[in-house]
Amino acid sequence: MSKKLTIGLFGYGVVGTGLYDVLHKSKTVDATIKKIVVKHKDKPRNISSEHFHYDKNEILQDEEINLVVELIDDADAAFEIVKTALEKGKAVVSANKKMIAEHFEELYELQKKHQVPFLYEAAVCGSIPIIRNLEEYYNNDFLQSIQGIVNGSTNYILTKTFQDNLSYEEALKEAQEKGYAESNPILDTGGFDARSKLQILLTHSFGITTKPEEVFNVGIQNLGDLEIKYAKEKNLQIKLLAYAQKRNEEEVIALVIPKFVKSTDTFSTVSDVFNGVKVQTAFADKQFFYGRGAGSLPTASAVLSDISAIAYDYRYEYKKIANSENLKLAQDFPLKVLFRHKAKDSQNFENYFEEIEEFYGNREDAYFVGSIRFQQLKDVFTKHQDEVSFVLIDIL
Numbered sequence: 001m002s003k004k005l006t007i008g009l010f011g012y013g014v015v016g017t018g019l020y021d022v023l024h025k026s027k028t029v030d031a032t033i034k035k036i037v038v039k040h041k042d043k044p045r046n047i048s049s050e051h052f053h054y055d056k057n058e059i060l061q062d063e064e065i066n067l068v069v070e071l072i073d074d075a076d077a078a079f080e081i082v083k084t085a086l087e088k089g090k091a092v093v094s095a096n097k098k099m100i101a102e103h104f105e106e107l108y109e110l111q112k113k114h115q116v117p118f119l120y121e122a123a124v125c126g127s128i129p130i131i132r133n134l135e136e137y138y139n140n141d142f143l144q145s146i147q148g149i150v151n152g153s154t155n156y157i158l159t160k161t162f163q164d165n166l167s168y169e170e171a172l173k174e175a176q177e178k179g180y181a182e183s184n185p186i187l188d189t190g191g192f193d194a195r196s197k198l199q200i201l202l203t204h205s206f207g208i209t210t211k212p213e214e215v216f217n218v219g220i221q222n223l224g225d226l227e228i229k230y231a232k233e234k235n236l237q238i239k240l241l242a243y244a245q246k247r248n249e250e251e252v253i254a255l256v257i258p259k260f261v262k263s264t265d266t267f268s269t270v271s272d273v274f275n276g277v278k279v280q281t282a283f284a285d286k287q288f289f290y291g292r293g294a295g296s297l298p299t300a301s302a303v304l305s306d307i308s309a310i311a312y313d314y315r316y317e318y319k320k321i322a323n324s325e326n327l328k329l330a331q332d333f334p335l336k337v338l339f340r341h342k343a344k345d346s347q348n349f350e351n352y353f354e355e356i357e358e359f360y361g362n363r364e365d366a367y368f369v370g371s372i373r374f375q376q377l378k379d380v381f382t383k384h385q386d387e388v389s390f391v392l393i394d395i396l
């Protein structure tokens with residue numbers, strides 16, 4: 001039996017306004033927004049000011065509200081809201097991957113303790129229902145790998161700079177204007193948003209819980225004309241990929257990194273703000289999910305689906321945590337990359353590499369193809385973040 005939901009909504013930005021819209025258009029969900037708490041009083045909005053409140057307790061202390069939908073852009077404030085709501089026995093829907101990735105263990109314990117649903121489909125790949133599928137559909141299969149283009153803004157920027165010859169700055173500005181980018185866009189371009197999503201995927205696919213700093217991410221912010229030229233000459237594209245991939249029976253590779261993809265690779269068909277996720281399992285073999293990874297209505301559609309699932313009391317069972325097979329993150333493995341540095345004083349970057357296959361440029365502006373151990377790659381990136389770029393050719 002589906003239950004009637006009275007919603008308290010936090011945030012009325014890109015996703016919040018989208019949710020208001022889809023909830024009023026969809027006739028099948030028995031849910032009403034009673035109150036909306038926003039931060040700024042004077043902002044012009046498309047609905048009457050009587051809907052808005054400015055104190056979080058207006059929602060959190062309201063006994064009639066049985067579902068909190070959290071759609072704000074502040075991960076710390078979001079955690080406080082979600083924590084209090086769960087403690088008060090209210091169901092919660094959130095799209096805030098940064099907050100979930102940073103606080104997963106506390107949120108997991110709160111759900112268990114208070115026995116209330118906490119759903120967050122919109123937090124990973126916008127409109128693609130990947131979490132619910134990992135929770136339900138793949139429950140009895142053996143997952144081997146999940147690879148995904150999981151960030152809409154960076155895919156938009158890469159598409160526009162590659163195909164339409166826009167500058168990086170112009171493409172980023174467009175992604176911001178369209179409501180795809182995070183309020184702080186370095187979260188997108190630096191691969192941090194993709195890392196948060198990867199952390200959530202690791203939990204729902206392999207039962208591995210992680211702290212953000214345990215998952216390594218390289219973004220697209222250091223890529224330049226040389227990488228694009230190299231890719232075009234070889235008929236390749238560059239995509240920011242997130243990997244959660246079994247290396248053997250004990251270890252899972254977890255990594256966010258730009259990668260060259262061939263024109264025959266399904267990922268090469270994922271352009272613009274779209275996301276794509278490849279799942280490989282023992283029984284089903286390969287499957288591919290495709291859909292809009294960001295934007296007002298597509299993201300709101302995932303929030304709407306969570307709301308409707310809450311109405312029949314659906315909750316994540318986290319079976320993969322219970323049956324985690326004690327999998328651990330792989331600490332070291334070899335990769336083949338295109339490496340470039342723009343260090344002013346010539347550094348001995350070649351020493352980090354096991355083998356160098358192709359060398360271009362000169363010592364001060366060099367780029368080369370070589371194989372490197374994961375630990376070495378992390379080391380060189382950590383020490384020289386602003387001076388180096390990597391594009392993955394393959395995990396070896």
Ligand SMILES: NC(=O)C1=CN([C@@H]2O[C@H](COP(=O)(O)OP(=O)(O)OC[C@H]3O[C@@H](n4cnc5c(N)ncnc54)[C@H](O)[C@@H]3O)[C@@H](O)[C@H]2O)C=CC1
Binds near residue numbers: 039123182293
């Ligand atoms: N924009 C997108 O395509 C997607 C966004 N998300 C996530 O959804 C959440 C919302 O994103 P957007 O709507 O794009 O952000 P936004 O910046 O358009 O809207 C967020 C709103 O929350 C308000 N806010 C901040 N702190 C608040 C507080 N303490 N109480 C009440 N309101 C507060 C801000 O003033 C702003 O109006 C974020 O966690 C984001 O990562 C997830 C998937 C896609």
Ligand SMILES: N[C@@H](CC=O)C(=O)O
Binds near residue numbers: 123150153182294
């Ligand atoms: N900034 C994010 C929004 C959706 O998660 C993205 O671009 O993917």
